[in-house]
Amino acid sequence: MAQVAAAEPELRRVIGDGETVADGEVDGLSEADLVALYRDLVLLRTYDERSVVYHRQGRIGTYAIFWNHEAMQAGAAFALGDDDWIFPSYRESAIGLLRGMPAETILSWWRGHPAGWWNPADYNVASISVPIATHVPHAAGLAWGKKLRGEDACAIAFFGDGATSEGAFHEGANFAAVMRAPLVLLCNNNGWAISTPLSAQTRAEALVDKAVGYGMPGTRVDGADVLAVYEATREAVERARGGEGPSFIEAVTYRTAPHATADDPRVYIDLERVEAEKKRECVGRYEGYLRRLGVLSDEAVEEIRGDAADVMRTGIGAAEAESPADIGLVFEHAYVDPPPSLAADLADLRRILGGSSG
């Protein structure tokens, strides 16, 4: 059995601060790549900020905010090939945007409309997992199943710090390790599971230490540093494709926004820390990095932000233009081949509603 090195204790970082910490760089990324990654970050940021507004306007329902988590989502996704699968939690609800999914689809999901259903195989993006950590075994199974078929694809599962306390995380991680499944486990450690701090979640010094117990390498990165996340994911993907099995990445950040629109963190969170983190939020940090490199102009920033705003305008317009869902959809996809009682129930319901619901 190969020895697994102890996890790296330090947070990996590429982006400096323009003052005392020098900028690093990631091999193999062209200027066009760097700007494309910025475009991804801005798209996610715009999606998130507009969604909070749409929620306040009553245009979408409860929404799980991911402000300042864009770097770990975009950075990790940028290291994947199109055939690689993404398994999001609700915190990564909009990650399909990076795979060409229309904003309308995701907004419809948050509007509770069946137009928010999608075929995972169309984007290689699994459905949003609402229960915590239960999608980790799915990602392990998909990755393992692809390997058994001789396909080159790997998978990434996103989950939070709280998820590491769940049995499903453990079973999924262990399964992936035993099957040497080509899987990347990306833990978004933002310090909070709603109001529960990490200190109440685990006695492990760092979540990445758990990797050793599964016999897989672990890397700890600054979760607000998109290039650090990208680089760590790229290494994990290379390892997965090389037949070496899964890896664990702990991306560390601090949750600066409420857990969701229904949450008020002022009663539990460290507000000074929130303000400090907001000053080093991930999109601004990367923008500063690109400007110092001289690859991002004001005009480009304007254009990229404008494009993202257009995506959202189009998306919410299309989502709101959806016809009300037919009540038949209450029954329609529960089974491929449904028990006869469902058709009888629907017919009865239509009779009572006088057929007015279509």
Add this chain to the structure above:
Amino acid sequence: MAELTLVEAINDCFHTELERDENVMVLGQDVGRAGGVFRATAGLLDRFGADRCVDTPLAEAGILGSAVGLCMAGWRPVCEMQYDAFSYPALDQLITHVGRYHWRTGGRMTFPLTIRMPYGGGVRAPELHDDSPETYYVHTPGVKVAIPSTPADAKGLLAAAIRDPDPVVVFEPKLHYRTMRGDVPEGDYVVPLGQARIAREGSDLTLVAYGSMVPLSEQAADALAGEASVEVLDIRTLKPLDEEALLASAAKTGRVVIVQEAPRVAGFGAELAAILAEKAMLDLRGPVVRVTGFDVPYPYWQIEDAYMPSVERVVDAARRLLRF
């Protein structure tokens, strides 16, 4: 036609189905090297290889959860839960994902997985090797449930489950794994889901049962010979349920006793009784009566026979109903 025990019929089904469809794979604890603790999967590892008959970690939620992902990769996984009560850690996956994922994709992705497990008591085993958990499963939308009572049905229903486009759970009466023998068609053999079976024709009273309660009901019917002509209806598939067969038998005999091994409250027998109350009221000459396990933890095995529905209890219920 070969005469096989119930567990041999299951093994025969696996050999047939893995040969027929290269996407079918089996995973579970001890299913490979050992061929399963009951030998239901014997010979599969040697014949089809370690990729299609997989010894997994001891992790029921991991088995079922990874099967969801395997479906996404195009496989048709058959998950073995080693014993009825050991399946409970997998209920989270069943309820939150297995029964919902097809729906969640708007019908665009299918999850043709099968879960199978030995169930039921009477085998003199330690605690939690004796449960009848079918209600937890049948209550879950998006999931179908079958329970065979004969070797032929054990093969045919499992084959139907494996070929079905929806997730199907098959409970196998472990009491009869080796004690029951019967003729089993060779090669391709499917018993369609949703079709009950009249195990015995009768005209005065119907015993409705599934799984290990079917042979017990047949013994009760024998014991009542001379007093009443008793029909035994084997439900076979709890979902989709063959309501037509249930209502037809009730209309024919006018008296129904439901025999169920699981605890009484909200058990599947309650569902059958409710259907009869809603749809067969005027056909019935007396109340629908249930003979069930009790609402207690399944007892230690020295006193388990007192818990299990017995011929005496079924006969007693039938006589009360006949006199009603």
